[in-house]
Amino acid sequence: MGKPEFKSPRHRNALTKTRPLLKAKQGPVRSSANVRVVVRVRPPNERESGDNSRHVVKIVDDQVLIFDPKINSQAFFYHGVEQKGRDLLRKANKDLQFMFDKVFGYESSNAEIFESTTKNLINSLMDGYNCSVFAYGATGAGKTYTMIGNNDNPGITFLTMAELFKARENLQGERSFELGISYIEVYNEMVQDLLNPGAPLQLRDDGRYGVMVAGIKVHKIDNPDELFALLDKGNSNRTQHPTDANAESSRSHAVFQVYIQMEMKSTREVRAAKLSMIDLAGSERGSVTGYGGARFAEGANINKSLLALGNCINSLADGQRYIPYRDSKLTRLLKDSLGGNCQTVMVANVSPSSLSYDDTYNTLKYATRAKKIKSDVKKNVVNVELHVGEYVKIVEELKKELEKVRMQLTEKVSEKKVDSKLSIQLSKMIEDRKRLLDRMYNVECSENMVVLRRQLKEDADARLSGLLNATPDKEEAHRRLGNMVSRFHRQEDTLKTELTEIKLAKLDLETKTDELARQHPEMEKIVELANERLISTEKHYQVDLMQKKCSLLEEELKSRANLLEKTCKMLQSCYLQLRGHGFATDLMCEEYQSLVNHLQGRKNITWDSPIDSGLSSTSSVSSTDVEVRPPKRKLNDENINGLNHTFVMEPPKPKVKVCAEELMAKGGIDFLNAVITEIFYGVVSNLFVERNLYKTPNAIRKKRELCHAIKDKRARAVSATRVNAADLCNYNVPERDEFVTIVIRVMIKFNKSVVIRPNTFLMFFKNENRKEDVEQTRRD
Numbered sequence: 207m208g209k210p211e212f213k214s215p216r217h218r219n220a221l222t223k224t225r226p227l228l229k230a231k232q233g234p235v236r237s238s239a240n241v242r243v244v245v246r247v248r249p250p251n252e253r254e255s256g257d258n259s260r261h262v263v264k265i266v267d268d269q270v271l272i273f274d275p276k277i278n279s280q281a282f283f284y285h286g287v288e289q290k291g292r293d294l295l296r297k298a299n300k301d302l303q304f305m306f307d308k309v310f311g312y313e314s315s316n317a318e319i320f321e322s323t324t325k326n327l328i329n330s331l332m333d334g335y336n337c338s339v340f341a342y343g344a345t346g347a348g349k350t351y352t353m354i355g356n357n358d359n360p361g362i363t364f365l366t367m368a369e370l371f372k373a374r375e376n377l378q379g380e381r382s383f384e385l386g387i388s389y390i391e392v393y394n395e396m397v398q399d400l401l402n403p404g405a406p407l408q409l410r411d412d413g414r415y416g417v418m419v420a421g422i423k424v425h426k427i428d429n430p431d432e433l434f435a436l437l438d439k440g441n442s443n444r445t446q447h448p449t450d451a452n453a454e455s456s457r458s459h460a461v462f463q464v465y466i467q468m469e470m471k472s473t474r475e476v477r478a479a480k481l482s483m484i485d486l487a488g489s490e491r492g493s494v495t496g497y498g499g500a501r502f503a504e505g506a507n508i509n510k511s512l513l514a515l516g517n518c519i520n521s522l523a524d525g526q527r528y529i530p531y532r533d534s535k536l537t538r539l540l541k542d543s544l545g546g547n548c549q550t551v552m553v554a555n556v557s558p559s560s561l562s563y564d565d566t567y568n569t570l571k572y573a574t575r576a577k578k579i580k581s582d583v584k585k586n587v588v589n590v591e592l593h594v595g596e597y598v599k600i601v602e603e604l605k606k607e608l609e610k611v612r613m614q615l616t617e618k619v620s621e622k623k624v625d626s627k628l629s630i631q632l633s634k635m636i637e638d639r640k641r642l643l644d645r646m647y648n649v650e651c652s653e654n655m656v657v658l659r660r661q662l663k664e665d666a667d668a669r670l671s672g673l674l675n676a677t678p679d680k681e682e683a684h685r686r687l688g689n690m691v692s693r694f695h696r697q698e699d700t701l702k703t704e705l706t707e708i709k710l711a712k713l714d715l716e717t718k719t720d721e722l723a724r725q726h727p728e729m730e731k732i733v734e735l736a737n738e739r740l741i742s743t744e745k746h747y748q749v750d751l752m753q754k755k756c757s758l759l760e761e762e763l764k765s766r767a768n769l770l771e772k773t774c775k776m777l778q779s780c781y782l783q784l785r786g787h788g789f790a791t792d793l794m795c796e797e798y799q800s801l802v803n804h805l806q807g808r809k810n811i812t813w814d815s816p817i818d819s820g821l822s823s824t825s826s827v828s829s830t831d832v833e834v835r836p837p838k839r840k841l842n843d844e845n846i847n848g849l850n851h852t853f854v855m856e857p858p859k860p861k862v863k864v865c866a867e868e869l870m871a872k873g874g875i876d877f878l879n880a881v882i883t884e885i886f887y888g889v890v891s892n893l894f895v896e897r898n899l900y901k902t903p904n905a906i907r908k909k910r911e912l913c914h915a916i917k918d919k920r921a922r923a924v925s926a927t928r929v930n931a932a933d934l935c936n937y938n939v940p941e942r943d944e945f946v947t948i949v950i951r952v953m954i955k956f957n958k959s960v961v962i963r964p965n966t967f968l969m970f971f972k973n974e975n976r977k978e979d980v981e982q983t984r985r986d
């Protein structure tokens with residue numbers, strides 16, 4: 207499609223204004239554009255070629271013509287003398303110059319007209335702009351010839367439609383087309399469907415689509431043949447009557463409309479455009495028609511509508527707000543084409559002959575006025591069809607979305623049901639676990655109490671065995687206690703079995719609960735919470751159980767304390783009586799004293815052997831073993847009054863004497879070292895604890911040092927090849943007396959006497975003060 211040949215500055219402006227619109231992607235985009243006006247001067251017909259007429263239109267160039275130009279007339283002679291002035295008897299030439307967008311002369315073909323007018327409209331149509339072309343002119347001026355033409359010279363309607371199909375073919379890859387046509391005529395102010403002749407149709411104003419022909423049928427066309435067939439059909443139905451001016455005069459205004467809908471395949475943008483091609487009825491003066499009656503009325507109506515058209519054009523050209531479209535059916539129909547949303551081309555057809563002087567003059571005047579009309583052009587990108595299409599699509603999508611949401615909702619609901627089921631299941635499991643826990647606690651309580659009672663009964667039986675002689679009473683008591691113990695045992699067994707079952711069931715439920723949480727992570731938190739609660743409850747039960755056991759033991763302790771008190775009182779009484787009567791043996795006294803010591807929390811210290819005389823020598827240390835005895839204290843009679851008084855008794859003889867050599871013989875030097883080291887390590891720790899030394903920072907430091915020293919020793923001992931007891935003195939003990947105490951405690955703890963050679967022992971006491979102590983001890 208070629209570039210439009212706009213030459214006038216005005217139309218160049220119009221073009222530059224219009225071009226960006228064509229590139230616009232989204233619509234509607236508005237702009238104003240002038241009506242493009244071209245004038246076609248048809249060749250004079252036979253009648254006009256006679257002597258009685260002259261040419262009143264002179265085409266200067268392709269845009270300018272002169273109406274009624276001055277004629278270089280032959281010399282005017284008066285009385286044989288050539289006169290300088292004009293012939294005053296003749297009418298003066300108007301010699302009016304008209305300028306149009308294009309002026310076509312006699313030789314111009316319809317194809318040329320098409321090239322300069324409607325061909326460019328195809329681009330606009332493809333961009334979604336409404337376009338209209340109407341042929342204006344007097345009867346016989348060549349309107350129908352221009353619009354319809356003939357077989358040899360098809361009119362611009364055919365050519366435009368052919369171009370439209372060509373464009374459709376070119377653009378079919380990128381967009382889909384739908385084409386429809388309607389063909390109507392306005393005859394005597396009645397609208398007829400030329401493709402389906404019948405009753406007159408009514409015009410309706412539609413707020414959205416403008417003026418609509420009610421009941422008009424739009425024929426879908428797919429190819430040019432269909433179109434041309436319909437066009438032929440419509441033309442044949444058009445009202446024609448011969449007039450003086452035209453033997454085949456069209457007595458109606460014919461409106462051929464093409465509806466184009468395009469959908470962009472890539473963007474799915476829908477564009478719609480309407481092309482209106484109007485062949486107006488010819489204007490004529492009543493005097494010209496030469497007819498009266500029906501033809502005259504017909505002409506009057508034509509003139510009326512054309513007059514209304516002229517008024518509309520004038521109003522539009524003057525920029526008035528009110529345009530009298532409603533004055534005629536024709537102007538109502540052309541409302542869109544003239545001042546509406548339309549790119550309009552007006553082809554003004556004129557006869558060159560002076561026989562149509564006034565008609566031509568009027569046509570040229572109207573055409574000039576029409577040039578001033580500015581139409582409000584907008585691209586129909588977003589149009590009804592698009593909305594409908596979009597809405598259908600949106601509705602479809604919304605339906606899908608709704609369905610999806612419904613599905614999700616259903617799933618959610620079912621999920622919620624599952625959740626609810628799971629919750630119920632979980633709650634039941636947790637309740638069961640709680641019930642089991644309660645039962646377990648009760649059974650465990652019973653079992654613990656039974657065990658404790660059974661143990662107490664066994665203790666009682668043991669005590670009883672020591673207290674009673676082998677008498678029937680003892681046997682009876684023993685039998686009774688034995689029965690009770692047996693009963694407790696049975697109860698224990700039953701309870702233990704029950705407890706095992708409960709624990710298994712509880713474990714099973716716990717596993718199930720954990721499994722449930724694993725399968726349904728959303729339940730994990732709930733399960734975790736429930737577990738924590740159950741654990742808390744279980745701990746609470748355990749504490750409760752311990753308290754019960756403590757209570758029972760406390761009662762037992764009280765009972766035993768009571769028993770012990772009675773026993774001690776009785777023992778003391780017996781002992782004192784025996785002693786008073788001189789029946790108390792040494793052993794008895796010793797045991798009594800041991801008991802008293804025991805009750806006081808004191809322990810005996812057993813020394814290996816008496817220190818021999820050699821120990822008196824401070825300068826030399828004999829190699830003889832020594833037994834260090836605690837100072838022997840005399841029985842203090844003043845202190846005999848109660849057990850809480852101290853009795854000084856001979857320490858019992860050591861039961862076992864194991865010398866270092868024996869230890870070595872048993873396990874070797876390493877074993878001896880290990881034993882001693884471990885003993886020391888443990889004893890040191892215990893010592894500090896027992897003496898509450900750990901409470902002071904100084905003691906803690908000492909303990910640490912001591913422990914480190916022992917550790918070092920242990921480390922050294924492992925690698926030592928030869929160690930003896932003398933190495934004991936090498937310990938870096940901060941305070942010697944502490945160390946002495948340690949050694950003593952080792953002996954007590956193991957209930958053994960470690961034979962320490964005097965020289966070894968004395969090495970600890972190099973200090974003179976300590977040596978004195980030792981000597982004093984030895985003396986004692």
Ligand SMILES: Nc1ncnc2c1ncn2[C@@H]1O[C@H](COP(=O)(O)OP(=O)(O)OP(=O)(O)O)[C@@H](O)[C@H]1O
Pocket residue numbers: 247248249251312343344345346347348349350351352449452454455456457486487488489555
């Ligand atoms: N450019 C032209 N070249 C040759 N013949 C033409 C041309 N224009 C018109 N004619 C002829 O002039 C006659 C009248 O033309 P036409 O029927 O097109 O006039 P009209 O304006 O439609 O008249 P009416 O309004 O009465 O229908 C026709 O016979 C037509 O063939």
